[in-house]
Amino acid sequence: MSIIVSNISKSFKKVKALQNISFDVNEGELFGLIGPDGAGKTTLFRVLTTLLIANEGAATVAGFDVLTEYKKIRDNVGYMPGKFSLYQDLTIEENLDFFATIFGTTIEENYDLIKDIYVQIAPFKDRRAGELSGGMKQKLALCCALIHKPKVLFLDEPTTGVDPVSRKEFWDMLKRLQQKGITILVSTPYMDEAALCDRIALIQDGKILEIDTPEAIVKHYPKQIYNVRANNMYQLINSLNDYKYNHSVYPFGEFVHYSDSRIDFNPEELKTYLESKKLLNIEIEKTQATIEDTFMELAK
Amino acid sequence: MNTNKVIQVEGLTKMFGDFAAVNAITFDVEKGEIFGFLGANGAGKTTAMKMLIGISNPTSGKANVAGFDVFKNAEAIKKSIGYMSQKFALYDDLTVKENISFFGGIYGLSRKRIKKKSEILIEELGLEDVANKLVGSLPLGWKQKLSFSVSLLHDPKIVFLDEPTGGVDPITRRQFWEMIYKAAHQGTTVFVTTHYMDEAEYCDRVSIMVNGKIEALDTPKKLKEQFKVDHMNDVFLKLARG
Numbered sequence: 001m002s003i004i005v006s007n008i009s010k011s012f013k014k015v016k017a018l019q020n021i022s023f024d025v026n027e028g029e030l031f032g033l034i035g036p037d038g039a040g041k042t043t044l045f046r047v048l049t050t051l052l053i054a055n056e057g058a059a060t061v062a063g064f065d066v067l068t069e070y071k072k073i074r075d076n077v078g079y080m081p082g083k084f085s086l087y088q089d090l091t092i093e094e095n096l097d098f099f100a101t102i103f104g105t106t107i108e109e110n111y112d113l114i115k116d117i118y119v120q121i122a123p124f125k126d127r128r129a130g131e132l133s134g135g136m137k138q139k140l141a142l143c144c145a146l147i148h149k150p151k152v153l154f155l156d157e158p159t160t161g162v163d164p165v166s167r168k169e170f171w172d173m174l175k176r177l178q179q180k181g182i183t184i185l186v187s188t189p190y191m192d193e194a195a196l197c198d199r200i201a202l203i204q205d206g207k208i209l210e211i212d213t214p215e216a217i218v219k220h221y222p223k224q225i226y227n228v229r230a231n232n233m234y235q236l237i238n239s240l241n242d243y244k245y246n247h248s249v250y251p252f253g254e255f256v257h258y259s260d261s262r263i264d265f266n267p268e269e270l271k272t273y274l275e276s277k278k279l280l281n282i283e284i285e286k287t288q289a290t291i292e293d294t295f296m297e298l299a300k
Numbered sequence: 301m302n303t304n305k306v307i308q309v310e311g312l313t314k315m316f317g318d319f320a321a322v323n324a325i326t327f328d329v330e331k332g333e334i335f336g337f338l339g340a341n342g343a344g345k346t347t348a349m350k351m352l353i354g355i356s357n358p359t360s361g362k363a364n365v366a367g368f369d370v371f372k373n374a375e376a377i378k379k380s381i382g383y384m385s386q387k388f389a390l391y392d393d394l395t396v397k398e399n400i401s402f403f404g405g406i407y408g409l410s411r412k413r414i415k416k417k418s419e420i421l422i423e424e425l426g427l428e429d430v431a432n433k434l435v436g437s438l439p440l441g442w443k444q445k446l447s448f449s450v451s452l453l454h455d456p457k458i459v460f461l462d463e464p465t466g467g468v469d470p471i472t473r474r475q476f477w478e479m480i481y482k483a484a485h486q487g488t489t490v491f492v493t494t495h496y497m498d499e500a501e502y503c504d505r506v507s508i509m510v511n512g513k514i515e516a517l518d519t520p521k522k523l524k525e526q527f528k529v530d531h532m533n534d535v536f537l538k539l540a541r542g
Contacts, residue, residue, distance in 0.1 A: 036469030037440045134341050161386075161466055163340040163495055164533055165540040189467045190496075192533075204469065233502070234481035250474050253501030253532070254520060292470050299471060 001060075002027045002152055002183040003048065008057035010043055017043040018054070019206040025185055025199075030178045032197035033187040034291070040206040041187040042082060045156045048185070049079045062151045062183075075103070078145035082157040082187075084137050088130030092121055092140055095129055096147060103148030113180065114143045117173055135166045142173070146182075153177065155186040159193065171196050191292040202295050209298040214291060221289035221297060223247055223259035226267060230279040239277040243270070250296060257293060258284075306331050306458055306489045307352065312361035314347050321347040323512035324361065329505075331457075334480060334490045336500050336520075339509030340540045345493055346462070348509070352491075353460055354378050366457040379407070382451035385462035389447035392436030396427055399435055400450060407454035421449050441472030448479055452488065459483065461492040465499065477502055497533035506532070508539050515539050 003025035010018040018040045025031040033041050046052035048061055050070035058065070064072040086095045096118075100107050111118070121139050124132065129140060138158060145153060155174075159167040171193065178184055186197070194200045195214045202209040202217070210217055230236040233251070240249040240258055247259040260270070267284040274282050307329035314322040322344045329335045339345045350356035352365050354374030363370040366380035390399045397418060404414035422431050425445055435443060444464060451459050461480075465473045477499065484490050484504075492503065500506050500520060507517040516523055516539055520532055527535045 036472075037467040039469075157467075161341075161463070161495065163343075163540070164497055164536050165340050167495075168537065189469075191470060192498075234478075234485045237478055237481065250471075251477055251502060253498045296471050299469065 001025070002029065003031075003059070003061050003185060005044075005048070005059045006057055008044070008047060008054045008059055010040075010047060010052065010054045016206050018047070021057070021203075021206075021208055023201055023208065023211050025183060027183055028178065028181055030174060030184045030186070030196075030198045032194055032200040033185065033203055034189075034191060034194045034200050034295070035187070035203035036189050038205075039203045041203060042156055043206075044203075045079070045081075045154050045185075045187065049077060049154055050074060075148070076150055077152045077154060078148070078150035079154045080141050080145040080156065080158055082160065084141060086129045086137070086141055086144060089128060091126050091128055092132070092136075093125040095140060096143055099144040100147045105148050107147065110147055110149045113149055113177075114146050116176060117146075118143050134162065138162065138166075138170065146177070150182065152183045152185065155184065157187050157189065159188055159190060167193070191290070191295060194291040200291075202291075202298060204295075204299050209295070217294050218289045218291060221294050223289075223297075224265075225287050225289050225293060226258045226260075226270075226284050227252075227255040227287040228258045228270075228274075229255050229281070229283040230274060231281045232279060235277065236274070236279055239274055239279065243273060248293075248297065248300075250293070252290075252292075255287075257287070304330050306366055307335075307491070308362075308364045309352070310362040312348070312351060312363050313359050314344075314351060314356065315359040320512050322351070322358075325509070325512075325514045327507055327514060327517055329458075329489055329491060331489055332484050332487050333505065334484050334492065334503045336503030336506035337491060337493045337509070338500055338506055338536065339493075343509040343540075344512040345509055349460060349462060349491075349493070352377075353381055353383055379454075380457050382454070382456040382459035383462075384447050384451040384459070384464055386444075386464060386466045387462075390435045390443060390450065393434060395434055396422065396431045396438075396446060399446070400453070403450045404453050409454060417453055421446075421453075425449060441468050441476075444468055445472070445476060445479065448476065452483060456488065458489040458491060461490065463493055463495065465494065465496065473499075497531065497536060500532040500536075508536060510540055 001024050005021055005023050008018055008021045035041055047054045048059055050066050050073050061073050062076040096107055117139050121136050159170055174184060199213050201211045236256055240246055240256060245261050247261040250257045271282050271284055305328045310326050311324045312322060313324050337345055351358045351370060354370060354377040365377045368376040400418045401414055422428060465476055480490050505519050507514050523535050527538050529535055
């Protein structure tokens with residue numbers, strides 16, 4: 001096991017940021033913490049990277065205890081916080097050199113690990129970090145977190161606010177790092193990124209809702225979901241919300257995901273109801289649950 | 301001008317030195333439409349939006365927003381639109397009620413109207429219990445919904461939303477979109493940027509900016525047909541990757 005978390009709780013005054021959190025991450029695994037802002041993701045990262053002490057519970061990272069062996073953990077993990085935390089007044093190269101030196105290594109020694117990423121920002125190596133675009137900052141931060149060849153990499157919302165193209169590139173980079181044997185714990189509020197992880201934990205309000213592979217999690221969804229479409233989205237949502245047999249009604253792109261509270265649900269009946277609400281071009285067809293459906297069902 | 305078109309843009313350009321951040325973009329937005337304004341980071345969306353809301357002068361081109369010319373009448377535009385961004389929305393150190401009064405005042409609403417609007421809004425959002433609490437103490441999702449309502453306080457013709465749902469949980473994100481649908485249904489035009497491609501599908505029409513230019517503009521359905529893909533995400537990847 002690369003990370004073992006046992007019954008960790010952490011409160012800030014009245015706010016219970018983490019409530020009895022337990023999970024394990026295997027060596028070489030890409031594990032995702034999926035949840036919205038305020039779920040407790042950052043607090044958990046700070047506990048595991050020894051920057052914060054939990055009120056209760058225990059945790060080990062790379063075999064070391066977060067309380068008694070915190071110095072060893074710091075040598076063995078890389079941490080990319082959600083907020084850009086490099087030195088704005090130093091250039092790309094100076095930042096990287098600085099972090100290498102702190103960890104008693106050099107850029108050359110571990111260049112192999114960061115090469116793929118660093119070549120993309122190397123043309124700007126003399127530019128100050130404060131003057132870089134979001135995507136370049138993100139790449140530099142990842143290089144700095146990797147320069148001492150950590151066993152475990154912690155990435156706190158690396159793709160928040162990043163466009164879909166850069167997000168895809170970032171996940172491709174993570175997959176390559178995973179192939180080099182690095183264990184990765186990554187958090188994200190984007191549910192579509194969950195599918196890219198080996199296993200995920202869905203987290204909300206300081207509690208873990210479920211832990212499993214993305215495929216298994218969607219299979220656990222308790223209902224049949226239907227894609228419903230009609231000529232007017234706003235009226236469709238209102239009508240479905242008013243329908244007394246609904247179990248869930250959530251807009252999903254061009255459709256509304258609908259599930260019914262009855263066991264013997266007949267889509268034709270729903271169609272008749274929607275027609276009575278003056279909706280046109282009604283389509284109702286079965287579809288698969290997504291991670292987001294599962295998350296919303298569990299968070300209800 | 302065509303009265304159904306609340307935004308008309310023709311060859312709008314913004315230069316920073318030799319660099320064309322926005323390069324001759326042309327498009328229209330109709331009354332009551334939900335218009336998605338997409339693009340990669342750095343494609344020029346924010347710069348374009350700043351010109352449309354009257355806080356940045358275009359280098360060249362034409363733009364008419366809510367019936368006013370962006371060159372001659374930027375101040376009038378500001379009064380006719382609402383704006384909400386993820387970064388700045390409300391004052392954390394003011395209570396819910398204080399924020400509403402403050403923004404109502406800024407938009408020039410009478411005290412009586414502010415009081416009435418405030419009551420309606422707090423009831424609609426179910427914020428009765430926290431009306432006198434500091435906004436900073438509210439969960440992000442509540443703040444975003446309140447912030448959207450505040451941007452509509454003065455019944456603007458158009459509301460500009462800059463990544464309004466970033467980081468918000470999926471249920472609240474959908475409630476937020478239901479509010480957007482409602483506003484559009486009541487005739488308010490919604491101009492929205494987002495990085496969630498499922499949200500792009502909620503829009504009536506979507507434009508995608510690449511390197512300062514609008515490279516695609518149509519309904520999500522037609523864009524998917526045009527690029528022969530099943531999801532807007534793939535449309536975006538195809539375009540922005542070139």
